[in-house]
Amino acid sequence: MADGLDFESVVARCYEPLYQFAFSLRHTEADACDLTQQTFYVWATKGHQLRDPAKVKTWLFTTLHRQFLESRRKLTRFPHHELEAMGCELPVITPTLANQLDSAQVLKALASVDEVYQAPVALFYLEDCSYKDIAEILDVPMGTVKSRISRGIGQLQSLLADDVAATGRNPKRKA
Numbered sequence: 001m002a003d004g005l006d007f008e009s010v011v012a013r014c015y016e017p018l019y020q021f022a023f024s025l026r027h028t029e030a031d032a033c034d035l036t037q038q039t040f041y042v043w044a045t046k047g048h049q050l051r052d053p054a055k056v057k058t059w060l061f062t063t064l065h066r067q068f069l070e071s072r073r074k075l076t077r078f079p080h081h082e083l084e085a086m087g088c089e090l091p092v093i094t095p096t097l098a099n100q101l102d103s104a105q106v107l108k109a110l111a112s113v114d115e116v117y118q119a120p121v122a123l124f125y126l127e128d129c130s131y132k133d134i135a136e137i138l139d140v141p142m143g144t145v146k147s148r149i150s151r152g153i154g155q156l157q158s159l160l161a162d163d164v165a166a167t168g169r170n171p172k173r174k175a
Contacts, residue, residue, distance in 0.1 A: 005053050007044060014060050015040075021061060025068045035071070039064040109159040117152030124149050 018039060023032035042063050050059050110118060119138060123129040134149075135142045 005047070005050075005056060007040075007047075010043065010047070010056060010060075011040060014057055017057075018060055018064055022064055022068070025065075035064060035067055038067050042067070105163070106156070106160070109156055109163065112159055113152050113155045117148050117155060120145050120148040121152035121156065 015036065019032055019036045022035040022039075023029070026032045026035055039060055043060060047056075047059075050056060110121065113121065120134055123134045123137060124131075129137065131142050131145050134145045138145065140148075
Protein backbone atom coordinates (compact mmCIF):
# COMPACT_ATOMS: atom_id res chain seq x y z
CA MET A 1 0.00 0.00 0.00
CA ALA A 2 1.27 3.40 -0.87
CA ASP A 3 1.10 6.76 0.94
CA GLY A 4 2.37 5.48 4.29
CA LEU A 5 -0.41 2.91 4.56
CA ASP A 6 1.69 -0.21 4.59
CA PHE A 7 0.37 -2.76 7.05
CA GLU A 8 3.17 -2.47 9.60
CA SER A 9 2.98 1.32 9.84
CA VAL A 10 -0.79 1.24 10.28
CA VAL A 11 -0.46 -1.36 13.04
CA ALA A 12 2.30 0.65 14.75
CA ARG A 13 0.21 3.85 14.70
CA CYS A 14 -3.21 2.42 15.53
CA TYR A 15 -2.80 -0.73 17.61
CA GLU A 16 -2.78 0.88 21.05
CA PRO A 17 -5.86 3.12 20.60
CA LEU A 18 -7.75 0.28 18.91
CA TYR A 19 -6.87 -2.10 21.72
CA GLN A 20 -8.01 0.43 24.34
CA PHE A 21 -11.31 0.88 22.51
CA ALA A 22 -11.75 -2.90 22.24
CA PHE A 23 -10.97 -3.28 25.96
CA SER A 24 -13.60 -0.66 26.81
CA LEU A 25 -16.13 -2.71 24.85
CA ARG A 26 -15.18 -6.25 25.91
CA HIS A 27 -13.72 -5.71 29.42
CA THR A 28 -11.27 -8.60 29.19
CA GLU A 29 -7.74 -8.62 27.86
CA ALA A 30 -8.16 -11.76 25.77
CA ASP A 31 -11.38 -10.59 24.12
CA ALA A 32 -9.91 -7.16 23.42
CA CYS A 33 -6.84 -8.76 21.82
CA ASP A 34 -9.04 -11.00 19.68
CA LEU A 35 -11.20 -8.09 18.56
CA THR A 36 -8.16 -5.96 17.72
CA GLN A 37 -6.54 -8.83 15.84
CA GLN A 38 -9.75 -9.44 13.89
CA THR A 39 -9.87 -5.76 12.96
CA PHE A 40 -6.33 -5.86 11.59
CA TYR A 41 -7.17 -9.05 9.70
CA VAL A 42 -10.03 -7.18 8.01
CA TRP A 43 -7.61 -4.32 7.30
CA ALA A 44 -5.13 -6.75 5.73
CA THR A 45 -7.81 -8.23 3.47
CA LYS A 46 -9.92 -5.16 2.66
CA GLY A 47 -7.79 -2.13 3.52
CA HIS A 48 -6.82 -1.65 -0.10
CA GLN A 49 -10.40 -0.52 -0.75
CA LEU A 50 -9.95 2.60 1.40
CA ARG A 51 -9.92 5.57 -0.97
CA ASP A 52 -8.89 8.33 1.45
CA PRO A 53 -5.70 7.43 3.34
CA ALA A 54 -6.44 10.15 5.90
CA LYS A 55 -9.43 8.12 7.12
CA VAL A 56 -7.56 4.93 7.99
CA LYS A 57 -7.98 5.40 11.75
CA THR A 58 -11.71 6.08 11.39
CA TRP A 59 -12.05 3.05 9.13
CA LEU A 60 -10.30 0.84 11.68
CA PHE A 61 -12.43 2.07 14.60
CA THR A 62 -15.60 1.59 12.56
CA THR A 63 -14.50 -1.91 11.58
CA LEU A 64 -13.66 -2.81 15.19
CA HIS A 65 -17.05 -1.57 16.37
CA ARG A 66 -18.84 -3.56 13.66
CA GLN A 67 -16.86 -6.67 14.62
CA PHE A 68 -17.90 -6.11 18.23
CA LEU A 69 -21.58 -5.74 17.31
CA GLU A 70 -21.42 -8.87 15.14
CA SER A 71 -19.90 -10.86 18.00
CA ARG A 72 -22.63 -9.63 20.37
CA ARG A 73 -25.34 -10.70 17.90
CA LYS A 74 -23.78 -14.14 17.63
CA LEU A 75 -23.55 -14.42 21.41
CA THR A 76 -27.20 -13.44 21.73
CA ARG A 77 -28.31 -15.93 19.08
CA PHE A 78 -25.98 -18.74 20.18
CA PRO A 79 -25.23 -18.29 23.88
CA HIS A 80 -22.45 -20.31 25.47
CA HIS A 81 -23.33 -22.26 28.60
CA GLU A 82 -21.17 -24.51 30.71
CA LEU A 83 -22.39 -28.10 30.59
CA GLU A 84 -22.45 -28.45 34.38
CA ALA A 85 -24.68 -25.39 34.73
CA MET A 86 -27.15 -26.66 32.16
CA GLY A 87 -27.46 -30.22 33.47
CA CYS A 88 -31.07 -29.69 34.50
CA GLU A 89 -32.01 -28.81 30.90
CA LEU A 90 -30.37 -31.83 29.30
CA PRO A 91 -32.58 -34.70 28.16
CA VAL A 92 -33.46 -37.20 30.87
CA ILE A 93 -32.81 -40.11 28.52
CA THR A 94 -29.13 -40.84 28.11
CA PRO A 95 -27.77 -41.88 24.71
CA THR A 96 -27.15 -45.39 26.07
CA LEU A 97 -30.73 -45.66 27.24
CA ALA A 98 -32.01 -44.32 23.93
CA ASN A 99 -30.17 -47.11 22.13
CA GLN A 100 -31.84 -49.65 24.42
CA LEU A 101 -35.37 -48.49 23.69
CA ASP A 102 -37.08 -50.55 21.07
CA SER A 103 -39.28 -49.12 18.36
CA ALA A 104 -42.47 -50.61 19.80
CA GLN A 105 -41.95 -48.65 23.04
CA VAL A 106 -41.31 -45.44 21.14
CA LEU A 107 -44.38 -45.92 18.92
CA LYS A 108 -46.50 -46.69 21.98
CA ALA A 109 -45.22 -43.50 23.67
CA LEU A 110 -45.83 -41.52 20.45
CA ALA A 111 -49.47 -42.62 20.59
CA SER A 112 -49.68 -41.00 24.04
CA VAL A 113 -48.32 -37.65 22.84
CA ASP A 114 -50.95 -34.92 22.34
CA GLU A 115 -52.70 -35.53 19.04
CA VAL A 116 -51.73 -32.18 17.55
CA TYR A 117 -48.03 -33.14 17.87
CA GLN A 118 -48.25 -36.77 16.72
CA ALA A 119 -48.53 -36.16 12.97
CA PRO A 120 -45.65 -33.67 12.65
CA VAL A 121 -43.34 -35.87 14.76
CA ALA A 122 -44.28 -39.02 12.85
CA LEU A 123 -43.90 -37.34 9.44
CA PHE A 124 -40.54 -35.85 10.36
CA TYR A 125 -38.90 -38.77 12.14
CA LEU A 126 -40.65 -41.81 10.70
CA GLU A 127 -41.34 -40.67 7.14
CA ASP A 128 -38.32 -38.33 6.74
CA CYS A 129 -40.47 -35.48 5.43
CA SER A 130 -39.04 -31.97 5.32
CA TYR A 131 -40.55 -29.10 7.28
CA LYS A 132 -41.87 -27.67 4.04
CA ASP A 133 -43.53 -30.97 3.06
CA ILE A 134 -45.08 -31.36 6.51
CA ALA A 135 -46.42 -27.80 6.35
CA GLU A 136 -48.05 -28.59 3.01
CA ILE A 137 -49.43 -31.95 4.18
CA LEU A 138 -50.91 -30.53 7.39
CA ASP A 139 -51.81 -27.15 5.83
CA VAL A 140 -50.11 -25.16 8.59
CA PRO A 141 -47.25 -22.61 8.52
CA MET A 142 -43.70 -23.93 8.68
CA GLY A 143 -43.11 -22.23 12.04
CA THR A 144 -46.06 -24.14 13.47
CA VAL A 145 -44.57 -27.39 12.16
CA LYS A 146 -41.23 -26.68 13.86
CA SER A 147 -42.95 -25.75 17.11
CA ARG A 148 -45.15 -28.85 17.10
CA ILE A 149 -42.21 -31.14 16.39
CA SER A 150 -40.22 -29.56 19.21
CA ARG A 151 -43.07 -29.82 21.70
CA GLY A 152 -43.97 -33.33 20.56
CA ILE A 153 -40.38 -34.52 21.03
CA GLY A 154 -40.36 -32.92 24.48
CA GLN A 155 -43.50 -34.83 25.43
CA LEU A 156 -42.13 -38.04 23.91
CA GLN A 157 -38.89 -37.75 25.89
CA SER A 158 -40.82 -37.09 29.07
CA LEU A 159 -43.10 -40.09 28.50
CA LEU A 160 -40.17 -42.40 27.76
CA ALA A 161 -38.24 -41.16 30.78
CA ASP A 162 -41.29 -41.64 33.01
CA ASP A 163 -41.77 -45.16 31.62
CA VAL A 164 -38.16 -46.09 32.34
CA ALA A 165 -38.28 -44.51 35.81
CA ALA A 166 -41.56 -46.27 36.65
CA THR A 167 -40.30 -49.71 35.67
CA GLY A 168 -36.85 -49.15 37.15
CA ARG A 169 -35.38 -51.61 34.74
CA ASN A 170 -33.72 -51.96 31.41
CA PRO A 171 -36.46 -51.39 28.80
CA LYS A 172 -35.42 -54.42 26.72
CA ARG A 173 -35.75 -56.87 29.59
CA LYS A 174 -39.12 -58.31 30.51
CA ALA A 175 -40.28 -57.97 34.10
